[in-house]
Amino acid sequence: xxxxxxxxxxxxxxxxxxxxxxxxxxxxxxxxxxxxxxxxxxxxxxxxxxxxxxxxxxxxxxxxxxxxxxxxxxxxxxxxxxxxxxxxxxxxxxxxxxxxxxxxxxxxxxxxxxxxxxxxxxxxxxxxxxxxxxxxxxxxxxxxxxxxxxxxxxxxxxxxxxxxxxxxxxxxxxxxxxxxxxxxxxxxxxxxxxxxxxxxxxxxxxxxxxxxxxxxxxxxxxxxxxxxxxxxxxxxxxxxxxxxxxxxxxxxxxxxxxxxxxxxxxxxxxxxxxxxxxxxxxxxxxxxxxxxxxxxxxxx
Amino acid sequence: xxxxxxxxxxxxxxxxxxxxxxxxxxxxxxxxxxxxxxxxxxxxxxxxxxxxxxxxxxxxxxxxxxxxxxxxxxxxxxxxxxxxxxxxxxxxxxxxxxxxxxxxxxxxxxxxxxxxxxxxxxxxxxxxxxxxxxxxxxxxxxxxxxxxxxxxxxxxxxxxxxxxxxxx
Numbered sequence: 001x002x003x004x005x006x007x008x009x010x011x012x013x014x015x016x017x018x019x020x021x022x023x024x025x026x027x028x029x030x031x032x033x034x035x036x037x038x039x040x041x042x043x044x045x046x047x048x049x050x051x052x053x054x055x056x057x058x059x060x061x062x063x064x065x066x067x068x069x070x071x072x073x074x075x076x077x078x079x080x081x082x083x084x085x086x087x088x089x090x091x092x093x094x095x096x097x098x099x100x101x102x103x104x105x106x107x108x109x110x111x112x113x114x115x116x117x118x119x120x121x122x123x124x125x126x127x128x129x130x131x132x133x134x135x136x137x138x139x140x141x142x143x144x145x146x147x148x149x150x151x152x153x154x155x156x157x158x159x160x161x162x163x164x165x166x167x168x169x170x171x172x173x174x175x176x177x178x179x180x181x182x183x184x185x186x187x188x189x190x191x192x193x194x195x196x197x198x199x200x201x202x203x204x205x206x207x208x209x210x211x212x213x214x215x216x217x218x219x220x221x222x223x224x225x226x227x228x229x230x231x232x233x234x235x236x237x238x239x240x241x242x243x244x245x246x247x248x249x250x251x252x253x254x255x256x257x258x259x260x261x262x263x264x265x266x267x268x269x270x271x272x273x274x275x276x277x278x279x280x281x282x283x284x285x286x287x288x289x290x291x292x293x294x295x296x297x298x299x300x
Numbered sequence: 301x302x303x304x305x306x307x308x309x310x311x312x313x314x315x316x317x318x319x320x321x322x323x324x325x326x327x328x329x330x331x332x333x334x335x336x337x338x339x340x341x342x343x344x345x346x347x348x349x350x351x352x353x354x355x356x357x358x359x360x361x362x363x364x365x366x367x368x369x370x371x372x373x374x375x376x377x378x379x380x381x382x383x384x385x386x387x388x389x390x391x392x393x394x395x396x397x398x399x400x401x402x403x404x405x406x407x408x409x410x411x412x413x414x415x416x417x418x419x420x421x422x423x424x425x426x427x428x429x430x431x432x433x434x435x436x437x438x439x440x441x442x443x444x445x446x447x448x449x450x451x452x453x454x455x456x457x458x459x460x461x462x463x464x465x466x467x468x
Contacts, residue, residue, distance in 0.1 A: 039371060047365045130374070131439055133368050133369055133427055135367055137366065183368075204435070205330065
């Protein structure tokens with residue numbers, strides 16, 4: 001009996017430090033609030049890994065099949081590009097002159113300080129498995145410098161436009177909510193007339209995004225194709241990033257504001273690569289290489 | 301039973317991963333079919349309430365990690381559908397075309413109802429289908445059309461998922 005008692009107390013003694021360690025860890029976790037968002041973070045890290053594998057396999061098969069047709073297209077593209085190159089060489093000369101002039105005018109207008117945004121390129125590897133949510137998954141995460149609420153932009157046809165923002169971050173992948181999601185809201189303004197409004201999506205990339213709460217007096221000035229950009233009022237999105245172009249307008253007599261339907265600048269159906277951006281530092285004018293570009297015909 | 305549940309969960313998670321990565325290529329008007337739902341319906345109908353509910357719950361949690369939906373959203377939806385379908389367990393003989401189509405389409409509508417019931421309690425925090433919107437009806441039709449082929453494929457490997465297999 002004394003031997004059995006000694007064995008039990010031995011086991012008890014060994015358990016006490018383990019319990020105390022666990023308790024201290026628990027206290028630490030609760031006191032630092034490290035648990036907030038942790039399950040989601042671990043989940044996306046684990047499943048994001050498999051998702052990348054699935055995406056890579058799909059890309060490989062699709063790429064192999066497409067490679068044969070691609071070769072034929074390449075030949076035609078080569079000839080086309082050679083002709084284009086010649087034209088662009090001529091255009092470049094004019095562009096350099098315009099750029100210099102732009103820098104001069106900027107300096108004169110007093111745009112002394114501008115933020116430079118650091119960009120992290122990422123590839124879209126998956127989309128939401130359901131039709132209800134419209135999230136996208138990118139192949140970059142915490143270890144690449146991605147953080148929650150980072151704005152995401154993309155370039156298409158030479159124009160840079162807003163894609164959405166990061167809502168969940170894993171180790172090697174992150175979830176982004178696009179502009180057209182019904183839970184997405186962006187403070188915007190008409191680039192030319194400067195009227196402000198709030199843009200929200202309708203849950204599908206096929207449908208227009210809607211700019212609400214625009215002053216009624218803007219109805220006579222708004223024109224089809226007008227550019228809408230971010231205001232930069234929120235802490236999330238930088239200013240002057242292109243959001244969409246005016247498609248149509250609704251004027252309701254009983255409301256003090258108008259609603260404008262916009263076509264997003266980004267065609268989400270062919271979106272492959274995006275940039276997550278974070279404010280890096282302030283610098284002088286003339287060193288803003290990544291400033292959001294405007295389409296031809298629009299000037300600031 | 302554990303082996304069967306594990307295998308079912310792995311298959312369901314595989315379907316979810318495939319949906320999120322590959323199915324964009326076969327979407328109709330931007331709507332992708334819900335293969336994991338079809339497989340879950342088959343599992344629940346074939347094996348009864350326990351296996352379908354557990355594997356549905358686990359797969360739902362995995363899906364929540366891959367989506368911006370709140371944690372537990374898809375777990376609830378999948379568990380409730382598995383529980384509902386398992387009530388029919390063994391009631392009918394599943395033919396090749398008609399019943400799979402009905403189960404696939406009705407399962408999608410059941411999913412929409414389950415989500416609508418969640419949105420009553422959680423409001424804007426969860427997204428729900430609009431019953432007047434084309435997305436729900438296209439998905440229901442797509443799932444219905446996909447179900448006969450999926451059920452046929454699954455019936456070929458039925459023994460792997462059978463709960464009695466482990467006891468034999």
